[in-house]
Amino acid sequence: MFTPLNYSSMARILVTGGTGYIGSHTVVELMQKGYDVTIVDNLSNSSIDVLDGITEIVGHKPEFANIDCCNFMDLDNVFRQFTDIVGVIHFAASKAVGESVEKPLMYYRNNIGSLVTLLEVMKLHQVPNIVFSSSCTVYGQPDNDHLPVDETAPIQKALSPYGNTKQINEEIICDEAHADKGLHATILRYFNPIGAHPSALIGELPNGVPQNLLPFITQTAAGLRPELKVFGNDYNTPDGSCIRDYIYVVDLAKAHVKAIDRMLEVKDRDQVEVFNLGTGTGLSVLTLINEFEAATGLKLPYTIVGRREGDIEQVWAAPKKANEVLGWKADTPIRDVLASAWKWEKHIRKL
Numbered sequence: 001m002f003t004p005l006n007y008s009s010m011a012r013i014l015v016t017g018g019t020g021y022i023g024s025h026t027v028v029e030l031m032q033k034g035y036d037v038t039i040v041d042n043l044s045n046s047s048i049d050v051l052d053g054i055t056e057i058v059g060h061k062p063e064f065a066n067i068d069c070c071n072f073m074d075l076d077n078v079f080r081q082f083t084d085i086v087g088v089i090h091f092a093a094s095k096a097v098g099e100s101v102e103k104p105l106m107y108y109r110n111n112i113g114s115l116v117t118l119l120e121v122m123k124l125h126q127v128p129n130i131v132f133s134s135s136c137t138v139y140g141q142p143d144n145d146h147l148p149v150d151e152t153a154p155i156q157k158a159l160s161p162y163g164n165t166k167q168i169n170e171e172i173i174c175d176e177a178h179a180d181k182g183l184h185a186t187i188l189r190y191f192n193p194i195g196a197h198p199s200a201l202i203g204e205l206p207n208g209v210p211q212n213l214l215p216f217i218t219q220t221a222a223g224l225r226p227e228l229k230v231f232g233n234d235y236n237t238p239d240g241s242c243i244r245d246y247i248y249v250v251d252l253a254k255a256h257v258k259a260i261d262r263m264l265e266v267k268d269r270d271q272v273e274v275f276n277l278g279t280g281t282g283l284s285v286l287t288l289i290n291e292f293e294a295a296t297g298l299k300l301p302y303t304i305v306g307r308r309e310g311d312i313e314q315v316w317a318a319p320k321k322a323n324e325v326l327g328w329k330a331d332t333p334i335r336d337v338l339a340s341a342w343k344w345e346k347h348i349r350k351l
């Protein structure tokens with residue numbers, strides 16, 4: 001058990017989707033900073049067991065309500081119960097790009113509906129601060145003079161309903177902030193979150209066949225998959241494979257604490273602020289495989305296959321604004337990040 005820091009209640013943060021991958025890591029960092037936390041989650045893509053992991057790390061349990069953020073009454077009841085909520089971090093959403101192409105209506109209903117409902121309930125209870133989970137996917141494939149990509153890079157037509165829900169949600173937040181000067185928002189555009197808490201008590205729990213690269217790597221290394229398929233090595237990159245900005249999920253979680261701190265402490269901030277959250281370093285798929293092998297001492301079986309439809313060639317962040325304004329930097333070495341992912345995989349597979 002981790003010795004809890006000198007916990008003293010500062011204020012309460014509502015974390016929607018807080019038993020999910022990024023949400024659970026953020027709850028840990030919030031609680032270790034001293035915030036009270038209430039999680040709301042409908043467990044559509046996570047397990048209630050995550051609460052045990054959070055509790056073991058932090059030393060006490062967050063409040064939890066199993067509700068759907070699209071349900072006004074249920075969400076309203078949470079705000080009636082916890083009258084000390086000063087801010088919300090909104091992670092709750094469906095996030096599988098491929099699934100969104102097959103089930104667009106479910107994605108629009110869930111991702112748009114949950115945000116609109118949340119903003120309505122926040123307004124009713126005069127809770128002014130929201131941090132919103134967005135994605136670098138809003139940039140599409142930046143052109144060369146916008147790489148690395150900063151917050152001024154153009155938003156391009158979304159390549160999936162999922163990506164479109166992020167763009168629409170950002171616009172909803174901006175429109176509501178224009179109409180209601182009492183709303184303050186921080187939009188965080190994540191690049192590619194990977195890894196797991198160093199305790200290996202929480203991590204990414206993808207349902208079914210993983211879509212993302214790292215869970216596929218660790219499941220292959222664990223022998224659950226015969227090999228990794230590398231989707232293309234004929235891109236216009238140094239080794240032909242796609243380049244991404246892989247950011248440690250704990251570093252990403254810490255950025256959320258910095259964002260909440262800023263919203264509560266800094267008064268002369270813009271009403272809506274946008275930050276790219278990445279390391280500033282792009283890594284190719286083949287490089288990541290090599291780094292994983294170096295971090296774990298394992299040999300990863302993989303084959304090069306054709307490109308995956310919808311993949312962009314290369315994107316990585318220019319994180320200068322987040323570094324300077326939030327006083328935050330994603331600086332965990334990639335091999336430590338990959339080792340954390342492997343430690344988590346061994347934990348859940350009891351290897």
Ligand code: NAD
Binds near residue numbers: 193
């Ligand atoms: P996740 O699926 O692990 O977590 C999302 C959580 O929200 C889950 O626990 C799920 O049960 C819950 N949820 C979904 N719809 C809900 C609803 N209507 N009401 C209540 N709970 C609901 O996903 P994640 O990787 O932690 O992503 C969190 C957020 O970050 C999402 O908004 C996602 O779009 C965004 N994001 C993720 C990535 C990534 O690569 N993981 C990258 C960029 C942005």
Ligand code: WQD
Binds near residue numbers: 134193211213230231
């Ligand atoms: C990374 C690279 C693949 C799996 C997605 C969403 C994005 C965000 C993050 C939510 C790509 C390659 C992957 C595999 C592979 N999610 N790959 N073999 O596509 O950058 O972003 O997750 O917001 O919106 O689009 O991440 O991990 O799927 O892929 O070669 O088995 O790994 O081609 O180049 P991606 P990813």
